[in-house]
Amino acid sequence: xxxxxxxxxxxxxxxxxxxxxxxxxxxxxxxxxxxxxxxxxxxxxxxxxxxxxxxxxxxxxxxxxxxxxxxxxxxxxxxxxxxxxxxxxxxxxxxxxxxxxxxxxxxxxxxxxxxxxxxxxxxxxxxxxxxxxxxxxxxxxxxxxxxxxxxxxxxxxxxxxxxxxxxxxxxx
Numbered sequence: 001x002x003x004x005x006x007x008x009x010x011x012x013x014x015x016x017x018x019x020x021x022x023x024x025x026x027x028x029x030x031x032x033x034x035x036x037x038x039x040x041x042x043x044x045x046x047x048x049x050x051x052x053x054x055x056x057x058x059x060x061x062x063x064x065x066x067x068x069x070x071x072x073x074x075x076x077x078x079x080x081x082x083x084x085x086x087x088x089x090x091x092x093x094x095x096x097x098x099x100x101x102x103x104x105x106x107x108x109x110x111x112x113x114x115x116x117x118x119x120x121x122x123x124x125x126x127x128x129x130x131x132x133x134x135x136x137x138x139x140x141x142x143x144x145x146x147x148x149x150x151x152x153x154x155x156x157x158x159x160x161x162x163x164x165x166x167x168x169x170x171x172x
Contacts (some may be wrong), residue, residue, distance in 0.1 A: 046063055
């Protein structure tokens, strides 16, 4: 939680710790998360305001959301059916928007869903996968890796095992 002093508003800051920023593939994944969020306009996807680097720290500036994660909420007990249906519809619509823009979130779990007075918000596109043509188009040539390959190596599992789709666990 922070304050944008230029626009006088609360914001959420997500940082890539310096020890992780030393790994080029993690810095690239962080930048791709910013591109994914920036290119997805939907009422139930968190909004990205800015991206930057200062004093050796990469950061994202996003909308600050009042509320709690679905994970935190579920610790208090089950949700009412009408709430479940509302959140499911909102999130399905958000994911549909992401998929139509050629992004696959790949880490849907209660900890990445924020519940607010206005409804649900999908967070954390850090493991999102985008169609290769889009990745190439939004990454300047000077920033593309000099070695072939992707950020996720064949056979590498990324995400939270308990929430992975079967085809993801199988490496498909």
